[in-house]
Amino acid sequence: MTWLLEPDTTAEKLLLMVVGVAVFVAVMGLILFLVDRPKRVPSWVVALGFVGVPLAFLAYGLLRPGLITLWQSFFNRNGTEFVGVDNYVTAFTEGQFQKVLLVTVAWVVLAPLLSTLIGLGYAVLVDRTRFEKLAKALVFVPMAISMVGASLIWKFVYEFRPDQAGIQQIGLANQVLVWIGLPPQQFLIGQPWNTWFLIMVMIWIQTGFAMTVLSAAIKAIPDDIVEAARLDGLTGMSMFRYITVPSIRPALVVVLTTIAMGTLKAFDIVRTMTAGNYGTQVVANEFYSQAFQQGNKGLASALAVVLFVLVIPIIAYNVRQMRMAEEIR
Incomplete structure (x- = not known):
């Protein structure tokens, strides 16, 4: 059988x-x-x-x-000897893995916040404008591209050629620097800014998602609330601060937590653009490297468990906020 x-x-x-x-x-x-x-x-x-x-x-x-x-995760690299919590101690105490955790924290903080802020600002600016559909479609297009595809696009954008006579830059970012009289830069190598340039790819992809959800939430704000606010003299930033943002708070929470969970699992971008080199390694990429390249199954499993534990508070907070929103309704 x-x-x-x-x-x-x-x-x-x-x-x-x-x-x-x-x-x-x-x-x-x-x-x-x-x-x-x-x-x-x-x-x-x-x-x-x-x-x-x-x-x-x-x-x-x-x-x-x-x-x-x-x-x-409680065994050694070969799974033959019980080592207790040693793998977890290694993950949190050794400098190599502490840096991985710090880079992951940078991803989880910057990518959701900036994606949501840009998406929200864009949704407010193009709301009920003449070219609203076209403007939204242009921002949403990156969502239709896979992580690997987006990474390859941005890898060409960051492409570096030595600044020598007769050598032309083929990367858009470096060509712009040359046009304004600055030397080309190795965006994917220089630490710690290379992590920021990788995070920009995630922001470029997720801004469309944030814009779509928040735009729908803005359109769902009852007209009577908006009219009452205008009668009270609210306009511009006052309307945005006291009416728009409180009204779409549940949508903001959903967008932030969803992007944060996706960012915690960011593997494709790092793997495609730098392979985790030059100080860009994140937890999702590190446990892959430990498991399939270095053969350390125990440490790889511990990192996977750490990643899972990091996701739990985000999910719990998301569920709690959604229940609160339902109770208010």
Whole structure:
């Protein structure tokens, strides 16, 4: 029966596919049979029939790997010796990993805040203007590009050529510097500013998301509230501060926390543009390097657990704010 787990030949793979389809048909047939006879079968059995199998697969695909990762984080690099919390101590006390954590914090603070601020400002400026749809579409376009694609685009933007006679800059950023009389710079090498130039890529991508959500929230502000504020003499920045921002606070929280969670998992940008070199390593990229390049599964698992723990407060805060918003409504 090993072919069920590791089919080798084409015949075994086809047989496994047939077995899978047959099991699916049998389960769905049983569920539909039970639903058709509600008087004979308790409702909780019917509900379990519908959600039980998906929950089982989710538990196997999500909960099981998480528990395995947590277990491996207490062992050495080969998984043969129990070392307790040594991997976590290493992650928080060694200079190399402390720098990784600081760079990750910079990502989590700067990317969500700047993306949200730029998106909010843009949404307010183009709201109900003549070219609103076109203006929003231009900012939203980066959201349609994959992280790797965006990283490659910006890698060309930051491209550096030595400042020598006869050598022309092909990177837009350095060409602009040359036009204004400044020497070209190696944007992706110079520390610590190279981290900022990587974060700019994330901001470029996420600003469209922030603008879209916040623009919809602004349009959802009741007209009577806006009219009442205008009758009270609020205009311009006063209207923005006392009416717009408080009214869209739930949307702001959602945007900030969503971008922050995406930033914590920032792997593609760093991997594509610098491969984590020159002091740009983040936690998501570091545990990949430890696991697949250096073969240290214990430390890699500990870093993965740290990343998961960092996400939990953001999710908890997001859920709490959404519940508060529902209670107010």
